[in-house]
Amino acid sequence: MIFSMRIAVFLCLCLCMASPALAQVAVFPAPSGKADAETLVVYSSLDEPLATPMIEGFQKANPDIAVHYEDMLTGEIYDRIVKETDAGKKTADFAFSSAMDLQVKLSNDGYAQRSDLAMSARWPAWANWRNTAYALTFEPAVFVYHKPSFTTEKPPATRAEFVDYLERHAKEVHGRIATYDIERSGVGFLFMSRDQEQFGDIWSVIKAMGAAGVKVYSTSSAILERVSDGRFVLGYNILGSYAADWASRHPDVGIVLPKDYTVVMSRIGLVPEAAANPELGRRYLEFFMSKEGQTIMARQLQIPAVSPEVAGENTANTMQAIHGAQLRPVPVSPGLMVYLDQVKRSRLIERWNEALRSQ
Template sequence: MIHRLLCLLLLWLSGASLATADERLHYPAREMDGEAPGRLVIHGALDPTYARPILADFHARYPTIDLTYRNLDTLPLYRRFLEAPGEVDVLMSSAMPWQYRLANDGHAQPLNTPEARAWPAWARWRRELFAVTFEPIVMVVRRELIERFGRPASHADLLALLQRHPEVLRGRVVTYDPNVSGAGYGYAIEESRLSPRYWDLIAAFGATDTALAATTGEMLEGLIDGRFWLGYNLLGSYAREVVERHPGLEMVVPDDYTLVTQRLALIPRQAPHPDEARRFMDFLIGKAGQQVIARETSLGAVHPALTGPGTAWALRSSHGDALRPVTLGPGLLATLDDLKRQALLTRWQREFTRHQASLAPTASQDDATRPADARQ
């Protein structure tokens, strides 16, 4: 049970990845007069599509540093680090609870630089763990649904839509399965704390035979080919780029509340090249690196001085208090508690199957008269 919990929770957000795991990017050092060569090794659970512009800009600024980036899923990344904590200089992961656990357990070294001291308090833990992106959790809707029923702008709108049109929408909605997706499980925990109507929404999903998926990529594929009309709780940074390429889709940032997840970076205490690691972290949380994130990716820049498109400021300006970033603090460790996990998943399954249970035949009925699926 503990091993299964580890495997599931370490999929937190990695389920949205659109890339093959364990890809490697290498930027060899160039010799320059008067500058000593350096080396930097980064392990990240970040698709190379998004990592490449950040790394390329850093290497252009510091060409004498031999830079290696290895893209790993969150489980291999975490395991590999614990097995060999002295092989990597910077660790970046979307698995927020596990990054927090590493820092809390003493695996991160502090970054005492002006950039670190200026970083927003809500986006760091001490000066050891830094949130470097701002990624909303969104809905993606096909135009057919909007034209027929209107645009669901909030969770309340979505609930009303599901309750009013269960037959039309039967099998046309998709969301995460929290039993197999760490992302879906994490979002379920956060939403159950945020909204008193959350369990009504799960019951409505069950009543419309909502499809359950393991990844954002899987949901997007079904939305693109028209199997689904609405996807719920997709990672916005990945969804945005797909929606921009497919005019039949629209991304909806709910205006009542919207979870925001963040990728966390740290310098391991045993980093073999600490000077280069500090230089990269300063770049990553500095204005230059954050401008690359805002300009060349859909990850969302956090730097408080940046106010244009692709920034947390822009998203806050358009959605205000509806944005609810996952809190970077001890509460993250609650998601790793086995008893709490089992309790939440048990209730989730009960609510999702509430409609089927209400239609189940009574024990007095002859077994031969029951629907086939009730006899199985």
């Protein structure tokens, strides 16, 4: 096991002159013990304990490389890279974030460089934007439910069934339905924006949740905790990777991939244009995309792998074989930036709030 040292440092979050935020830094010395080892600098929104198996796998193949890992919020990653690049400074060698829109914006605005790798041509077309931004995970938005509450009927498996269930059980489920707060949750906003594109009657679903006294949260864990102990009966559009991890430890949590369509989001990796050591960044990205790296992702991190070369449980290959066209991955493309327009974003949030209040 590689020795990991944690130190807390204050980092300035620059966008809109926000106040400093606390980021976690983990240092993984080179396994070889080389004193003057090159250091890979990573900015990531993945919690360091989850990232550790991937780092250890990379260092096993690259024993002379140390890793400096900064665990921060998705907005911080974007802000740091832009500010450091614009100031003529060096920035991270690799950036990994669940904020698909911000990662694509970095790529589109010239803050990421091309990474032509062995797997580039074989990577799914929807998951590769010009060899600069790569989707590295395959994470569906799911319904979660409290199993003991569904002993006499099946949980809803489509949005129409979801609405029907809420209407038939109005009294029993009032205040016991949950979803993300799209004003505070980036992934919640992403899922809602895709819902609007994929499902013409989505506002009927939102209105039905409003009538059912839906509770909204910014984190998956807040919802899953309440579903697991029965305070909530259903959760809508919950990130599947977190739901699967929670269900593995809490047997009363059930998961449904909506049969009408299932939105799939991804965490995106890229090498910044101003990377201090871009070749190290590319080497880490290449490991992420390799069969070994994607297997670690699926089996140890418990995050579904996207690589077409990896099969078995918790992979895009297996999910696509089972669910086919039901799965709708979010393409890595400039289309993701539409709702970075503050007017469009505000309009969607306003309509969401109106729909929740309308009943």
